[in-house]
Amino acid sequence: MIQLFFSSNEGITRAKVMEELGISWNTLTNDIYSFNYEMNKFDWFLETNEQNLLTLSFPYNHSLATYEAVLLQNTILYQISLATLDNKKITSVDLMDKYHISYSTLYREIKKWVPQLNEMGLSINMKEHIFIEGSETAVRRFLYFFFTKVSASPAFDLHLYYNNEISNFIKVLEENMQMSMHTLSKIRFTLSSEIHLRRYLSKKRVTITPKQYTFFQETEQIFSIEEAFKQLPFELPIAEKIHFFAQFFAMDCHFSDDTMKKRIMLAKKHSPIHYELTQSIIDGLPEISEQKLALCNNILNFLDNYIFLPCLLPTYECENSPWTKTTSNWDNAAIEKWIYKQLAHFKQIHPDLTYLELDKDNITANIMAQIHAAYLNASYAPL
Incomplete structure (x- = not known):
């Protein structure tokens, strides 16, 4: 609902909001009340203007991420995550008392999060005590990403x-x-x-x-x-x-340059295909001489996500990876987007390298060709 307001500067009719979200008049009225109740302390308000349109007013020093964090901190999932962090026992009665809701409402609220948790190999146990369950690696990873999101809230204090x-x-x-x-x-x-x-x-x-x-x-x-x-x-x-x-x-x-060299050698030994892909990216750029290693440092995110983390944690899922599984998953658009992002980031570090912007299409095409060749010619499987 809030995203609708962020996309419209002039306001939206209640009918339009109800149509876009597929909700009733009563549900919309309750959502507006809940929003204003939770967010008024941060000077966020949903209100009706002179044209009878709903508008969102908020301080410019608050972002959508702040709002999202405050909302997350007020969810039942936040309380379950806190309990899961220290393996504390929390029951359905505890949550029903805290939020003044019935068991059926509690069940519906928890069920909303199940699909997202399932994507990470997790679920919510609702038997005697309520907690997030799954492999320990997955639980810790979820808690990190969840609390990182909530940390944008001014009231967050873990x-x-x-x-x-x-x-x-x-x-x-x-x-x-x-x-x-x-x-x-x-x-x-x-x-x-x-x-x-x-x-x-x-x-x-x-x-x-x-x-x-x-x-x-x-x-x-x-x-x-x-x-x-x-x-x-x-x-x-x-x-x-x-x-x-x-x-x-x-x-x-x-x-440092010395550390980079050592890490690259480790990568070459433990994950040859990822080493080749990284090297292909470096070779795909025009000659930079003394700045070659600086570029290699910029591509550390690639090394880390596709070499070191999989070596240390085989169950780690590389984010935004268009080539980690099989050649059938090759996605030119995703790879091109990733390379553009790396070049843009490197240009921020070295603004004097104007050719990165002027010739980025040719550079990107060259890099993609070399990556694809290294990938297809590899006789060993990716991690």
């Missing part, structure tokens, strides 16, 4: 018990790996780490494979990351260390 210890972990990791983590990434890494530690303390465990263990051991030896783990409040078993460390590769960081 107490971080291990903030100082995690900050020290990041500091040592930056020193040993000769890298710097961007501020926003530090915030996200701290949240993700908090989730990992609290789920572990709640006696929830992750599992690993021999391949994960081997890859982690090599990474640990090359970058001396054991010292970073000594900063945490308690000793973690090897499986937890691997999952804890893996999240680092999903963050936005800048690496």
Whole structure:
């Protein structure tokens, strides 16, 4: 409903809203009341103007993401997620009392989230206690993405018990790996780490494979990351260390040339096809000489999502990946969009490279051709 108002500056008739959303007059009236009740503290209002059109007024310093976060924080799913985080017991009676609703209403509200959770391999257990269930890796990943969304709410306050210890972990990791983590990434890494530690303390465990263990051991030896783990409040078993460390590769960081070379060699050994694809992207650009490695650093997101995370977490689902499964999934439009995005980001870092904008179509076509050739000629399967 709110998206409708964001797309119209002049306002919308109630009839149009009801038609677009397929709702009744009573439902619309209740939704408007609920919205104004929840959002008036942030100066957001749905109101009727002189032309009898519904309009949305809000401060310009608040975004749609803020509104979405506030709404999410007021959902039943938020309470279930909090309980799941620390493995606390919450019952249907607890939720019915908190929201002053019947069991049938509670059931309907929870059922709304089931399809989205199912897509992540999760479900909501509603037997004796209510909680999110599925593989431990999937549960932790969901909690991270969900709380990251809710964190845009001005009222969000998830107490971080291990903030100082995690900050020290990041500091040592930056020193040993000769890298710097961007501020926003530090915030996200701290949240993700908090989730990992609290789920572990709640006696929830992750599992690993021999391949994960081997890859982690090599990474640990090359970058001396054991010292970073000594900063945490308690000793973690090897499986937890691997999952804890893996999240680092999903963050936005800048690496030294020496670290980049070491990471590329690891990629070449453990995932040849992804190494070839990455190399194809680099080779597809015009000669940049001393800035070649800078570009490689910009494509770290590719390395991380398609090499390091799958090596450490085979169940990790690469986002926006047009080529991770089989050649039948090859999607030219998706790949072209991804390459454009990488070039645009690199141009922001190096605005002096004007040819990236002037010749981006030819560059993109060249890169796509090389990626496709490397993909089709590979005799080994992707991770």
